[in-house]
Amino acid sequence: MKIFGDSERRKNLLEYSEDTIATRQDETxxxxxxxxxxxxxxxENGIDTTGLTDELKRIRLWYEITxxxxxxxxxxxxxxxxxxxxxxxxxxxxxxxxxRKLSLDNYYKSLANFRNEIDSLYQQEILYRFSSDSAxxxxxxxxxxxxxxxxxxxxxxxKKTLINISELQPTVNLLxxxxxxxxxxIELFQQRLSANTFKRSSNNxxxxxxxxxxxxxxxxxxxxxxxxxxxxxxxxxxxxIVQLCIxxxxxxxxxxxxxxxxxxxxxxxxxxxxxxxxxxxxxxALFIVxxxxxxxxIDPPFIFSVLIWILTGLSMTFLLKNSIARYWLVAWLxxxxxxxxxxxxxxxxxxxxxERWIMVVLSGVGVISCTTVIVxxxxxxxxxxxxxxFLGFAVLMQVAAILSNVYxxxxxxxxxxxxxxxxxxxxxxxxxxxxxxxxxxxxxxRVYNKPDRQLFNINFDPVSxxxxxxxxxxxxxxxxxxxxxxxxxxxxxxxxIKNFILEKRTIGEFSYTIGSLFEFILIxxxxxxxxxxxxxxxxxxTTTQESTGRKRGLGxxxxxxxxxxxxxxxxxxxxxxxxxxxxxxxxLSALSVGVGFGLQTLVNNLVSGLIISFxxxxxxxxxxxxxxxxxxxxxxxxxxxxxxxxxxxxxxIPNGDLLNQHxxxxxxxxxxxxxxxTVAVAYSTNLEQAIKILKALPGKDERILAIxxxxxxxxxxxxxxxxxxxxxxxxxxxxxxxxxxxIFLAIDSAFKEHSIGMPLYxxxxx
Numbered sequence: 001m002k003i004f005g006d007s008e009r010r011k012n013l014l015e016y017s018e019d020t021i022a023t024r025q026d027e028t029x030x031x032x033x034x035x036x037x038x039x040x041x042x043x044e045n046g047i048d049t050t051g052l053t054d055e056l057k058r059i060r061l062w063y064e065i066t067x068x069x070x071x072x073x074x075x076x077x078x079x080x081x082x083x084x085x086x087x088x089x090x091x092x093x094x095x096x097x098x099x100r101k102l103s104l105d106n107y108y109k110s111l112a113n114f115r116n117e118i119d120s121l122y123q124q125e126i127l128y129r130f131s132s133d134s135a136x137x138x139x140x141x142x143x144x145x146x147x148x149x150x151x152x153x154x155x156x157x158x159k160k161t162l163i164n165i166s167e168l169q170p171t172v173n174l175l176x177x178x179x180x181x182x183x184x185x186i187e188l189f190q191q192r193l194s195a196n197t198f199k200r201s202s203n204n205x206x207x208x209x210x211x212x213x214x215x216x217x218x219x220x221x222x223x224x225x226x227x228x229x230x231x232x233x234x235x236x237x238x239x240x241i242v243q244l245c246i247x248x249x250x251x252x253x254x255x256x257x258x259x260x261x262x263x264x265x266x267x268x269x270x271x272x273x274x275x276x277x278x279x280x281x282x283x284x285a286l287f288i289v290x291x292x293x294x295x296x297x298i299d300p301p302f303i304f305s306v307l308i309w310i311l312t313g314l315s316m317t318f319l320l321k322n323s324i325a326r327y328w329l330v331a332w333l334x335x336x337x338x339x340x341x342x343x344x345x346x347x348x349x350x351x352x353x354x355e356r357w358i359m360v361v362l363s364g365v366g367v368i369s370c371t372t373v374i375v376x377x378x379x380x381x382x383x384x385x386x387x388x389x390f391l392g393f394a395v396l397m398q399v400a401a402i403l404s405n406v407y408x409x410x411x412x413x414x415x416x417x418x419x420x421x422x423x424x425x426x427x428x429x430x431x432x433x434x435x436x437x438x439x440x441x442x443x444x445x446r447v448y449n450k451p452d453r454q455l456f457n458i459n460f461d462p463v464s465x466x467x468x469x470x471x472x473x474x475x476x477x478x479x480x481x482x483x484x485x486x487x488x489x490x491x492x493x494x495x496x497i498k499n500f501i502l503e504k505r506t507i508g509e510f511s512y513t514i515g516s517l518f519e520f521i522l523i524x525x526x527x528x529x530x531x532x533x534x535x536x537x538x539x540x541x542t543t544t545q546e547s548t549g550r551k552r553g554l555g556x557x558x559x560x561x562x563x564x565x566x567x568x569x570x571x572x573x574x575x576x577x578x579x580x581x582x583x584x585x586x587x588l589s590a591l592s593v594g595v596g597f598g599l600q601t602l603v604n605n606l607v608s609g610l611i612i613s614f615x616x617x618x619x620x621x622x623x624x625x626x627x628x629x630x631x632x633x634x635x636x637x638x639x640x641x642x643x644x645x646x647x648x649x650x651x652x653i654p655n656g657d658l659l660n661q662h663x664x665x666x667x668x669x670x671x672x673x674x675x676x677x678t679v680a681v682a683y684s685t686n687l688e689q690a691i692k693i694l695k696a697l698p699g700k701d702e703r704i705l706a707i708x709x710x711x712x713x714x715x716x717x718x719x720x721x722x723x724x725x726x727x728x729x730x731x732x733x734x735x736x737x738x739x740x741x742x743i744f745l746a747i748d749s750a751f752k753e754h755s756i757g758m759p760l761y762x763x764x765x766x
Contacts, residue, residue: 024126025140029147032121039114040154047107049164052100056175059093062228063179066090068221069350070186076211077201077410078193081302082349085225087186088301092232094179101172108165115158118151193411200408205356207408215354222349229301240296248282248289255281255440261447276323277439284436287315291433295478305482306343312429313339320432328382331373335425338366342421351410359405363398363417370395370424390427394420422482430479512577519576527569531562623733625664626653672705673733675740679747680721682757687714690724690756697746698728703739705729721759 066089069075069082121127127144130137203210234241259278277284290312297304313336321329341362348355370391379385397420405413501515622633624643631645636655643651681690691712698710710728717723726743730736751758 021129028121028124028127032118035114035118036151036154039158043157043161049168059097062093065224075350077351078189079349079351080193080411081346083186083190085229085349089228090179090182094183097176097179101176104165104169104172111158111162197412201410202408204408205406209353215352218348218350218352222347225349226303226347230303233301233304237297244293248285251285251289252282255285258443258447267446277436279319283315283319287312288433288436291429302346316432327378334369339421339425342418346418356405359413359417360402363401366398367395390424394424426482427479516577520573523569523573523576527566531565622665671732672729673736674729675736677726677743679724680758681724682721682759685756693750694726697743701739703731703735705731
């Protein structure tokens with residue numbers, strides 16, 4: 001028995017051990033299959049190495065095109081515009097290649113991890129411990145064979161992909177290194193070129209030609225580079241471009257509505273200067289928005305800026321063609337054409353003798369044209385005399401361009417040439433953009449003018465047409481910023497400013513930049529303006545409906561809309577400055593402490609404002625009585641509400657008082673109101689006749705409701721008279737006093753006609 005028991009125990013232990021091993025083997029095999037399937041899915045959704053190879057070929061091709069004139073076919077002169085354009089293109093290529101490098105490295109790392117994990121599972125000892133039962137062993141071997149056949153294609157594909165990526169990585173790394181080195185070399189070229197700005201860079205204009213290249217070949221590669229820089233920039237800034245289009249549409253719709261209101265109210269005659277901004281609303285919107293919004297595009301390629309200037313210039317020309325003197329319109333067209341030639345010349349990226357002669361001719365025409373306008377122009381027709389100074393400055397710049405070109409300072413000559421024309425054309429564009437903005441705001445202030453409300457805190461002078469000084473300051477700053485872009489030396493000022501604005505600073509665990517602080521303030525300011533504008537126009541709509549007795553629902557929800565705008569603005573501003581949303585709990589905790597120490601009244605009024613907005617015990621336009629005050633609800637604000645009394649005074653009442661005190665709302669359900677009129681007649685009066693006369697009078701007034709019917713009742717016998725009461729309903733409470741007065745007159749006239757006497761007042765009757 002003992003031997004049998006030991007044998008059974010050993011047998012059971014062996015079976016338990018084999019079962020445990022089989023379970024672990026199953027788990028390991030399932031894990032291998034799971035990892036293999038994940039690797040297969042990752043391979044199917046991973047990087048397309050063929051597509052990446054094609055993209056790298058395109059990047060190398062773009063690099064070769066960009067290198068023309070910088071690293072190859074350099075000629076005798078390096079140009080600022082060529083270096084700047086090439087720098088922006090190669091920087092974009094470097095960003096793209098670096099992104100592909102990171103994704104490729106991460107992809108290779110993930111695949112290698114899959115491979116290592118699968119290999120480590122294959123090497124586990126548990127897989128190679130076999131059962132003593134031959135039948136179980138055969139089934140296990142068959143299963144391993146099936147799993148191996150299932151995994152083999154995936155494993156082969158995984159190995160092949162790893163090999164392809166490992167062969168592709170050196171190519172990508174080499175390209176990244178090459179692009180980074182090219183950028184550093186271009187920066188060095190730019191520094192050298194800037195240091196030698198006033199030194200001779202070529203022979204005099206009449207001297208021997210040291211380098212020759214076909215002019216059409218230079219134009220071809222210049223246009224290709226311009227196209228590349230433009231396409232790259234548009235793709236990167238597509239969000240801003242969409243915002244620009246939306247802003248143009250919104251501004252157009254606003255100007256169309258403004259034009260319709262001006263025409264309906266006949267505020268302007270056909271010759272009024274303010275009509276200029278409403279002449280073609282879409283072109284005006286395009287002109288204004290492009291002039292302002294171009295500053296939101298950071299470091300654009302030159303061709304992108306040129307496109308904006310062409311659109312604004314053509315829009316302005318079309319808007320002014322019948323609105324300014326013909327002489328000055330022709331002068332503008334000549335300057336604009338010369339400006340376009342200067343822009344085209346600035347797109348040429350390599351110097352040739354042919355281009356240098358074209359530059360001399362262009363500068364000479366500019367000197368003659370600007371001088372002619374200065375000397376012969378009828379200044380009495382010129383509203384802004386400052387334009388003469390810009391023209392004079394352009395003449396000086398073109399003379400300097402000619403002299404620099406003749407004596408071999410090519411880059412300096414092109415800088416003077418372009419800056420001279422840019423100076424005067426951009427000044428004109430900004431000046432007229434300023435005029436359009438001022439006239440548009442002035443018209444808006446007139447159309448939506450209210451004696452007790454003001455949308456713009458600006459003092460417009462429609463007689464002199466002068467804008468506030470701050471507008472001229474902004475005009476000069478904008479003009480100077482665009483003008484300074486033509487000089488490479490401006491980078492010595494702009495780059496430190498950019499670094500100061502974009503440099504990250506840390507306070508504890510919180511990081512921020514000066515730029516993010518500016519964004520924070522700007523977003524809050526814009527949110528406040530939008531909230532105020534919504535309140536202004538909503539209040540105007542409510543007031544418009546008061547006379548008809550119909551109230552609009554917007555007034556009731558106005559506070560919620562304004563709070564939503566401010567809340568969204570605050571959250572957006574906090575996100576812009578980099579405050580995590582989880583940190584808001586700290587701010588809320590601080591606010592709760594502030595409430596506990598002394599903000600109870602403020603919070604009570606704010607919460608009461610929300611309750612008023614949701615429950616609507618009172619709405620904008622309602623006629624209410626609260627305490628000793630009565631009047632029309634003008635607005636329901638965050639903390640308080642405003643009631644306009646019958647004598648025109650505005651009474652500010654905290655929202656908490658509106659809910660805590662007894663509030664009488666005369667117009668919550670409907671605008672009608674009951675009116676009682678008591679009339680005293682003599683004892684000799686035929687009462688039935690008097691009642692009949694009084695009952696007929698309300699039916700003659702359309703402002704009085706027919707249902708409920710007016711009623712007449714005898715109320716009291718006094719010592720000298722009989723008091724009769726007339727009761728009726730007025731459709732609109734705003735008309736109640738006027739109706740009451742008219743009924744008094746009608747009663748007096750009717751009683752006199754029917755010889756019904758009314759006794760003199762006796763103090764004993766009261």
